[in-house]
Amino acid sequence: MINLGFKKYLIKNAKLKESDIEDAFNASQNNGTLLQDELVRQKLMDEKESYKLFAEYLNIPYRFVQLSELNVDIIRQFPMDRLDEFKALPIAEDDTTITFILSNPFRAEELREFSKYTQKQIKVNLIESTQMNNLVRYADNKIQQANALTDFMSHENSPEVTGTIDGQYLVEAPIIRLCDSILKDAINRGASDIHIEPFEEKVVLRFRIDGKLTIADEIPMAYYQSILARYKIMAEMNIAERRVPQDGKITLEIGASKYDFRVSTLPTVFGEKMVIRIYDVTLSTSSLSNLGMTKEQEELVMEMIHRPHGIILLTGPTGSGKSTSLYTFLRYLNKQDTNIITVEDPVENQIDGINQVQVNPKANLTFAESLRSILRQDPNIIMIGEIRDEETVQIATRAAITGHLVLSTIHANDSFGVVTRLINMGIPPYLVADSLLGVISQRLVRKLCPECKKEHMTTKVEMAMLGLKTPQKIYEPCGCKACNNTGYSGRIGVFEMLVCDSKIRETIMNPAFTSELLEKTAKIPGIMEHAKQRVLNGETSIDEFNEINSVVKMKKDLEKE
Numbered sequence: 124m125i126n127l128g129f130k131k132y133l134i135k136n137a138k139l140k141e142s143d144i145e146d147a148f149n150a151s152q153n154n155g156t157l158l159q160d161e162l163v164r165q166k167l168m169d170e171k172e173s174y175k176l177f178a179e180y181l182n183i184p185y186r187f188v189q190l191s192e193l194n195v196d197i198i199r200q201f202p203m204d205r206l207d208e209f210k211a212l213p214i215a216e217d218d219t220t221i222t223f224i225l226s227n228p229f230r231a232e233e234l235r236e237f238s239k240y241t242q243k244q245i246k247v248n249l250i251e252s253t254q255m256n257n258l259v260r261y262a263d264n265k266i267q268q269a270n271a272l273t274d275f276m277s278h279e280n281s282p283e284v285t286g287t288i289d290g291q292y293l294v295e296a297p298i299i300r301l302c303d304s305i306l307k308d309a310i311n312r313g314a315s316d317i318h319i320e321p322f323e324e325k326v327v328l329r330f331r332i333d334g335k336l337t338i339a340d341e342i343p344m345a346y347y348q349s350i351l352a353r354y355k356i357m358a359e360m361n362i363a364e365r366r367v368p369q370d371g372k373i374t375l376e377i378g379a380s381k382y383d384f385r386v387s388t389l390p391t392v393f394g395e396k397m398v399i400r401i402y403d404v405t406l407s408t409s410s411l412s413n414l415g416m417t418k419e420q421e422e423l424v425m426e427m428i429h430r431p432h433g434i435i436l437l438t439g440p441t442g443s444g445k446s447t448s449l450y451t452f453l454r455y456l457n458k459q460d461t462n463i464i465t466v467e468d469p470v471e472n473q474i475d476g477i478n479q480v481q482v483n484p485k486a487n488l489t490f491a492e493s494l495r496s497i498l499r500q501d502p503n504i505i506m507i508g509e510i511r512d513e514e515t516v517q518i519a520t521r522a523a524i525t526g527h528l529v530l531s532t533i534h535a536n537d538s539f540g541v542v543t544r545l546i547n548m549g550i551p552p553y554l555v556a557d558s559l560l561g562v563i564s565q566r567l568v569r570k571l572c573p574e575c576k577k578e579h580m581t582t583k584v585e586m587a588m589l590g591l592k593t594p595q596k597i598y599e600p601c602g603c604k605a606c607n608n609t610g611y612s613g614r615i616g617v618f619e620m621l622v623c624d625s626k627i628r629e630t631i632m633n634p635a636f637t638s639e640l641l642e643k644t645a646k647i648p649g650i651m652e653h654a655k656q657r658v659l660n661g662e663t664s665i666d667e668f669n670e671i672n673s674v675v676k677m678k679k680d681l682e683k684e
Contacts, residue, residue, distance in 0.1 A: 128180070133176065183248065184249070186214070187250070201241075209225065209234065222248055268300075270300070271298070305350075309330050310382065315334075316331040316398060334614060351397060366390055369388045372469065373386060382402060384400070411425070423561070435528075436561075436563070437565065464505055465479045494515065502527060504530070516545065569664075569667055572601075575600075589658065617653040654667070
């Protein structure tokens with residue numbers, strides 16, 4: 124009955140075709156689902172809009188809750204297993220009432236069960252199911268973390284590295300739960316890196332979220348050695364060695380996803396700093412449109428990757444999304460009649476149907492050595508994780524001119540600088556011109572939060588920055604619950620495409636070749652042009668534009684020197 128009533132409410136109040144509402148309603152009846160979920164599944168509404176309308180229909184307040192708003196002390200008044208079952212959480216309380224959020228209004232009456240844990244009146248707010256699941260998972264993890272800290276402090280023997288058996292260090296259960304909770308916390312908050320940094324009196328835990336480091340917590344120094352020991356054991360590192368840098372890897376399944384954690388330690392004045400980089404192994408970006416390229420850029424990429432042979436290079440700073448782009452190309456090219464082999468350090472994503480080789484310098488399995496063997500494996504497409512030395516680039520170039528499509532990354536300031544880099548690494552200009560299909564230079568900018576971004580007309584200064592002659596509408600960050608008051612949510616790519624044609628090849632073979640001459644010949648829209656378009660489209664801010672612009676200018680100035 125509630126689906127039928129909500130259908131009538133939608134027909135009257137929603138900006139949807141009545142036929143679409145009827146189709147969604149019929150599907151919900153056949154599938155036994157809620158109509159608001161069916162609207163989302165059929166992409167007629169986003170989840171937040173659908174649940175807001177549903178809350179209005181039921182006359183229940185809708186509430187958006189940020190992870191940072193959760194109060195563990197309030198939640199711990201109730202059994203977490205029952206909260207998880209009901210998909211409900213207490214979010215706020217005053218002297219007389221306690222407010223719960225839940226995503227299934229049919230279970231609102233069942234919340235009376237929690238009355239035996241509190242004398243306060245229970246009120247209910249509605250929240251969308253995806254956000255509810257995230258909050259329950261996060262709350263459960265934070266409670267486990269708090270319990271682990273309590274158990275840790277209750278133990279008489281501290282730190283938790285208690286001894287050895289056959290040279291193997293033992294770590295107590297509380298610190299195991301604490302370390303696991305830190306990893307889950309970082310994943311729940313969308314972090315790409317975890318920084319554990321010791322100082323004189325405390326240890327600072329920082330997460331890199333959307334490219335920016337933020338303090339997640341401060342950890343008492345008493346836990347420090349135990350945390351390091353636990354992560355070193357998990358990453359199969361030498362727990363007794365504290366004087367030299369070390370690297371390791373942890374693989375865990377958390378929820379429905381599999382993650383690789385790349386662990387790195389560095390000795391500092393107050394102890395070892397540890398950085399853990401997070402890779403979602405199961406993450407699949409199969410469409411070029413997900414990368415954020417313009418339609419014209421997508422067409423250029425498709426033109427390049429459909430060539431039977433040649434080399435395509437990606438460039439950009441660390442963390443600019445080069446690996447994501449490469450894996451997207453490989454997934455698109457992964458066909459039954461195509462032999463694709465990669466050589467990587469490390470293998471970040473495992474793809475069915477593709478033969479992936481992990482570099483192992485200790486066994487002399489370098490990029491160059493791997494490439495020599497790969498060429499005897501009858502490949503159609505070769506992906507090299509990174510071109511780092513002259514030997515690798517020479518073998519890759521030979522492979523590109525002998526009938527193989529080669530994809531790789533290389534460090535340069537921009538797409539034009541890649542050509543200069545290849546020549547400086549010993550590849551003759553005629554071979555560069557013959558083998559190079561194109562170069563993709565990319566960066567990442569933070570996306571403005573769609574919930575709170577604020578529009579304004581460009582000032583004279585902003586017009587000068589963007590090269591505008593007339594004022595235009597752009598947006599600026601504000602900050603709200605949805606973006607944790609940062610004004611930004613997620614990141615998106617900006618790209619520069621250099622596709623080699625006859626004019627560019629002639630320029631490369633010109634004895635007077637310079638990257639400046641190549642730039643004048645190519646006359647392609649640069650990264651800053653794409654970043655400018657992102658600003659004018661309301662996708663990012665002028666601050667992000669200026670940040671990229673200053674870096675690009677600085678690198679070009681250094682090149683001239």
